[in-house]
Amino acid sequence: MTQTPAQYDVIAIGNAIVDVIAREDDAFLATHALTKGAMQLLDAETAEFLYDAMGxxxxxxxxxxxxxxAGMAAFGKSCAFIGQVRDDQLGQVFAHDIRALGIAFDTPVRTQEPPTARCLIMVTPDAQRTMNTYLGASQFLPALALDKTTIQAAKILYLEGYLWDPEEPRAAMRTAIGYAKEAGRKVAFTLSADFVIARHRADFLALIEEGLIDILFSNEDEIRALTELESLEAAIAAIAPKVPVLVCTCGAEGAIAIVDGVRSETTAAPVAQIVDTTGAGDLFASGFLTGYVDGLSVEDSLKLGAIAAAEVISHYGARPEADLKLLRAQQL
Structure with a gap:
C-alpha cells in the first residue's frame, strides 16, 4: 500500500476533561470515603458535592x-485530538487550552446535557493523587464526529482505554481503528486502569488477538489484570508475542519495552522532589511515542518517556511546564 504523507504524527481519541487539583490531607480522604491513590467515577450529584468540599x-x-x-506537542510533534465537550465554560476552557498548545481540535461541541467532564484530584503530602472523575459530555462522543480523512492523515492513532467504557465512544473508536488500518496507519492503545480492564478485558484481548493494536501501553498492575497472572514477567510474556510493541511502566523501577520480541529497559529518570504523580503514565507515553515517530532506538524512546514522566511529577498538574525539547537535548 502506498501511503499519502502524514499531516500529523499522532491523532488521539480520549476524554475531554478539565482537572480540578487541590492539596488535601489523609483526613479529607477518610471523611469522604475516598481510596487513596485510586480513581473512581462519579455521578453528577456526587461530583458537585465533592467539588464544593474541596479547598x-x-x-x-x-x-x-x-x-x-500535550507532551508530544511540547516535544515539537504535530498532533490532533478528538474528544467531546459541552458548549459551557469548562468546554471553552478545554478547547482553548488544547489549541493553545498547537494541537488541532475540531470536534463539534455538544449542545445539550450533560456538562463538560471534570476530574477532581486530591493530592496528599506524599504526592499521591486520588482521582474522582465525572465523565459528563465526554462519554457521548459519536462516530459521526470522526473525520475519516483527518484520522488517516496521522501516522499513529492513539486510543485511551478510559473512553472504551461508555458505549457511544467505544463504537467511535472501533470506527476509527477501521479508518486507520484502511490507510495502513499504526494504532496505539493505553489500557488506562484496572477497573476498565475488569469490565472490558474480553474486548481488549480480542483487539490484540485480531492484530488491531500495534503499540500497547500498560503499567505493571494493568498487564497483570489483563492476563489475570500474578507474575509481571509471566504477564509480559503472555502479551508481548501478540503485539509488535509492548510498553510496560513500573513506577520507580523504570519501564520495559518488547519490540518484535526484543526486550529493552530503562530506569526512572531522577527527580529532585516528587510533587504530584498525576499524568506520569500519560507523559511517559508522550516521550516514547515521540522517540518512536522520530525513529529513535527503543532504548532512547524509553529514556525519553522517563524524562517526560520525571518532569510532570515534579510539579502539580498533568501537563509539562519545563521545556521538553531542552530536556531531551540535555539528557538524551
Whole structure:
C-alpha cells in the first residue's frame, strides 16, 4: 500500500476533561470515603458535592490522551485530538487550552446535557493523587464526529482505554481503528486502569488477538489484570508475542519495552522532589511515542518517556511546564 504523507504524527481519541487539583490531607480522604491513590467515577450529584468540599484548587485541562498529546506537542510533534465537550465554560476552557498548545481540535461541541467532564484530584503530602472523575459530555462522543480523512492523515492513532467504557465512544473508536488500518496507519492503545480492564478485558484481548493494536501501553498492575497472572514477567510474556510493541511502566523501577520480541529497559529518570504523580503514565507515553515517530532506538524512546514522566511529577498538574525539547537535548 502506498501511503499519502502524514499531516500529523499522532491523532488521539480520549476524554475531554478539565482537572480540578487541590492539596488535601489523609483526613479529607477518610471523611469522604475516598481510596487513596485510586480513581473512581462519579455521578453528577456526587461530583458537585465533592467539588464544593474541596479547598482552593487549580483548574487545568486534562484527560489521559490529551495529556499525552500535550507532551508530544511540547516535544515539537504535530498532533490532533478528538474528544467531546459541552458548549459551557469548562468546554471553552478545554478547547482553548488544547489549541493553545498547537494541537488541532475540531470536534463539534455538544449542545445539550450533560456538562463538560471534570476530574477532581486530591493530592496528599506524599504526592499521591486520588482521582474522582465525572465523565459528563465526554462519554457521548459519536462516530459521526470522526473525520475519516483527518484520522488517516496521522501516522499513529492513539486510543485511551478510559473512553472504551461508555458505549457511544467505544463504537467511535472501533470506527476509527477501521479508518486507520484502511490507510495502513499504526494504532496505539493505553489500557488506562484496572477497573476498565475488569469490565472490558474480553474486548481488549480480542483487539490484540485480531492484530488491531500495534503499540500497547500498560503499567505493571494493568498487564497483570489483563492476563489475570500474578507474575509481571509471566504477564509480559503472555502479551508481548501478540503485539509488535509492548510498553510496560513500573513506577520507580523504570519501564520495559518488547519490540518484535526484543526486550529493552530503562530506569526512572531522577527527580529532585516528587510533587504530584498525576499524568506520569500519560507523559511517559508522550516521550516514547515521540522517540518512536522520530525513529529513535527503543532504548532512547524509553529514556525519553522517563524524562517526560520525571518532569510532570515534579510539579502539580498533568501537563509539562519545563521545556521538553531542552530536556531531551540535555539528557538524551
Amino acid at each position: 482552593s484548587a487549580v483548574e487545568i485541562s486534562g484527560g489521559s490522551a490529551a495529556n499525552t498529546l
